Amino acid sequence: MKRYTIFVITENFIGILNRITIIFTRRGINIDALTASESSVDGIHRITIEVTTSEEMVVHLVNQIEKIIDVIKAFYHEDSGVVYQEIALYKIPVARLDGSLEKIIRQHHAKIISAEQEFVVLEVAGHKEQTQELLEILKGYGLLEFARSGRVAVAKRMRTIDQYLS
């Protein structure tokens, strides 16, 4: 069992996400995280899926995803093959903002991206281990809400979307 990032380059048609996720459901594979967005090319979407499974299974999943008619390309990498980030937001009561917290914010390269009357929102981008570490600390500061994105990732391999399209 290992962590893999699956990349899917696809036409942006209704239902595409459903077509992809049922492939995982049918095989009882849990999706750790998923992000979908428009790519740099008009009309083409990029979906990034994080799974923890065996290499055999990830190959099988990728093959099945690529069989979907509207999918242009699917491939996978281990963590070492990708550059990735996740973003995390933490909502903290203003009342808890003191010197010690400010020090923590600096140490973790967090930013205050919003300050309201009752709370502030901190933002950190990084790997899960980093955002998780800060989460544990902020639980001691009256954390009100926490949200973390799925992985956004690019492959280290030198290929562009246009190459997949041709």
Added chain:
Amino acid sequence: MKEESMIRGADIVVQSLIAEQAEIIFGYPGGAIMPVYDALYDYHEQIKHVLTRHEQGAIHAAQGYARVSGKVGVCLATSGPGATNLITGLADAQIDSTPLVCITGQVAAHLLGTDAFQETDVVGISMPGTKWNIQVRRVEDIAPAIAKGFYIARSGRPGPVLIDITKNAQVDFGQMNYTPCLGFRSYKVHQPIDPNAIQKASELIKQAKRPYLLFGQGVVLGKAETELKFFLDKTGIPAASTLLGSGALSEDHPNYVGKLGMHGNYAPNLLTNQCDVLIAVGMRFDDRVTGDLKRYAKQAKVIHLELDAAEINKNVKVEVGVLGDCKESLSMLTEAVEQGSHPEWLGKFRELEQMEKEAVMQHDITPTKVGLTMGEVISQINRYKADDAVLVTDVGQHQMIAWRYFHYKKTRTQITSGGLGTMGFALPAALGAQLHDYSRQVICVVGDGGIQMTIQELGAIMQTKAPVKIVLLNNNYLGMVRQWQQMFFDKRYSFTELDNPDFIKLAEAYGIKAQKVTERNTLTESIEDMLIHDGPYFLEVVVEKEDNVFPMIATGCSVEEVRLS
């Protein structure tokens, strides 16, 4: 605004089907598809429609038609229950790679998602059971969707497509200028064969002492029957068939050694674990073929000729994967290999075949017991059938026995539900196969359980006068399940015995000539009568109640543990 040249969406549907050279539609009307039915009224000279008695019947008939003809089967149904009744057929066509285009009506676009009358999310429901599906909500999208649908259904590895068309799109007016689909960027069909793979494969074959070839339906779908024969002629390699591969090679071919799988032949299964090079062509190593994968052909170097990239290395790890159309790859490989023969190795198959003949076949075909056997019925059919007779079977013991003993000589003569094992498939599929060609002999072998799942299609047979020859092998049991109960569940026959209706009266109620055979001495004559009869015919043969199908590879066993009793 309506211009002169505009026509209704429903007319666009029918004209698009005609543009795709569809000759026949199997369907059932209802509210949400009524505009298309109304349009059909005007085109009855250009396209036929067959009213089945259930949508499941319609889709199985379309499958039978597609399988026998190699064309795309077309099916029409209404929304809601009409659409959900197609699901079994879609799943069946998906797993058996049968090209279909199914068109369903849908509630008007403005009602979608409101739980309107007969609204069901058929696109959602059918997503895992189709090669592709789409909902069309605007008239201008109808023709492009149908064009794309036909292209997807028939190209690459074929499969079923569902197009759901909202009622507003059917009644709105639009332009008809049909452009067939020739491909699109996310779907690449033609993979050039890698010459390196051919090279590597031919090296392995050259060095092989005991090479062995397995062929599946991919040979039929890829129209590579001649290429397969040439390859075998040149190399002298023994060849065995999967369930759906039967017919791709004449069983009279000197290299043909029999059938693979749970109820296949003894030698082909057993010797899988003795070959040194295994060449798989257009087959997918289904678990019914491989038995326990951990003990499957471990000694062999495997070469896999396959169109679907996802199938290579899926179940069996290969030495050489040759991705692409097997029509091309087989002829390249034939060119690359040397002339050869393997008399000793082939002799081994013949030796074991003799064992199977003595231990099993002889008792099946020339029984000494009083009751009739399924095997003798099929062997009598062989005596009188035409060379290109099509055998359509349902699912169960009769399916396995019919497959084992039917003498396949021509391609596209084997129509059965392989991957899904759908009881109720045979009767409507036989209707569909027959409607492709009234003059072809279509023999439908069915069990007393399965026929009752779609028996209503006797009505469609009556109405179309399709001269299907129905052979009901009546053992008064869900025989295949009973066999498992006998072998693996201490003979606890839990809910497998059937109190059956008078099938003869039933067939006659539909105006179909019917006869019942209970004694051996009238069997041959009845089969002859049936086959020469001009029109549909129903032959019920009462067979031994508790016969079993052998050889058998029990679940979890290895191919080399194939049992003769």
